[in-house]
Amino acid sequence: MVRLTILKFFVLVCLVRNNYGQEVVVGSGSCGSSQTQNMPVKYDNGAWNGGKNNSWSLMLFKGAELKQSGNISTIGFYPNCKNRNLDYPVVSRQRIYFKETLDDKITDVSKPDLTTYTLVFEGDINWKRKTTFNTVRNDIVLDKSFNYNKIKNLLVYFENESGVNVEMWGSIPFLSTYHGTDRGVYAIYKLSEKAKSTGNIEKSLPITYFKFSVSQPAIQLPNNQTVCAGDIFEFSGVSAMNYHTLFWSSSGSGTFEDNSILNPKYSASSADIKSGNIILKLTAEGGSGTVTKSVILTFKKKPIASIKRR
Known part of the structure; x- marks a missing residue:
């Protein structure tokens, strides 16, 4: 089942309140600005890297950036603009996990212990690229809302086990923002080597959208x-x-x-x-x-x- 939609939203580091919830975007950019093909996800069929056709990434978002507490119901990312609208093939076996943390940077490049995380999404994703900056965001509605406390920071783990590529050359380029500290880690791996996989540290994060559902105390x-x-x-x-x-x-x-x-x-x-x-x-x-x-x-x-x- 496809759980991804495109919504219009101008990307700023901001907090927006509306009748449906509160929206936060961490990062800023424009068409053609800084990009990453490693986070939140890298698609590769393993033909040129020894069979490593799966990927995981871990991203750390600070409470000062998220600015509020509540139930996170949606997360979104921004593929770079293209000169024509493009629907990628649907990719399966996509998983997203959340966890609160007091850590303010990534220090471990090994695969996280997911028993300490909460699985918030598992399913198919149909990524899309658009021609204008204010239409490129791809939203993923979570299977399970995550109750987040802004006093802590948030870890977002994205796992891709589709085993396919979606571009002839490279993966999907996501717009990103440089944060200056170790805020992410990413890895590609064979399924047989998943548990021992290690990644590379990244100081940039993909521009990321969070929607908090309205829930009064x-x-x-x-x-x-x-x-x-x-x-x-x-x-x-x-x-x-x-x-x-x-x-x-x-x-x-x-x-x-x-x-x-x-x-x-x-x-x-x-x-x-x-x-x-x-x-x-x-x-x-x-x-x-x-x-x-x-x-x-x-x-x-x-x-x-x-x-x-x-």
């Missing part, structure tokens, strides 16, 4: 709560989704043990107890907005034990 809180005066209150049953940061606050003057987790402990102050109840608020911030919900915490007096004498 959501919070689920328990009903209003009661605690004995003087006891530490601990939340349970709190849940949230589509967020990257959490923040608890109190209408009183007590303290949270950790106000950035779902189920924190709260130590009431004497003023809290004297007031009889307080409001505890949880705020969740995500790529598509902020949501706040609250719960009332009521303090009750501890029962006093009494001894009756006969």
Whole structure:
């Protein structure tokens, strides 16, 4: 099944918000500017390289470039413009994996351990080349959205096991941007040598488009709560989704043990107890907005034990 479409979009390092999601493009260029035939993918039938007819690449995109958190639903790349429209043959056995990382550059040229990655796309791709710069982007709709946190960087692994070439000479040229640091690695390999394949470091990355689907943060809180005066209150049953940061606050003057987790402990102050109840608020911030919900915490007096004498 072909999951690739062409959409019009002017390439800039930018963030665009619309009714369907948020769009980010990392890199910039124009028809005929810097190109790479190695990333995101290289197509070769192996006739002139000893039978190496498959490829993989690993690309690192920084959180400062992606600029937001959320569910990534689409990724896109930019084949260089051509003097006529061109549809390449459909290529099969294409796979894309995502992973968050704290690393800010590529340091290992060996094939990544994919058990630590998330498979987001597997299928056929029909690459296309167009005649103008604002129509060349090829979008791949992911089989599975990936929840990304902009605090970290993003690794994108592209695997091609089609075993074919699509150009008579060379592979598809993708527009790219120089980043100055080791941001990618690519390799070609025989299937029998896949596990031991090693690649070459690259300081450029293909211009890459990311679409984040619109998903507002959501919070689920328990009903209003009661605690004995003087006891530490601990939340349970709190849940949230589509967020990257959490923040608890109190209408009183007590303290949270950790106000950035779902189920924190709260130590009431004497003023809290004297007031009889307080409001505890949880705020969740995500790529598509902020949501706040609250719960009332009521303090009750501890029962006093009494001894009756006969």
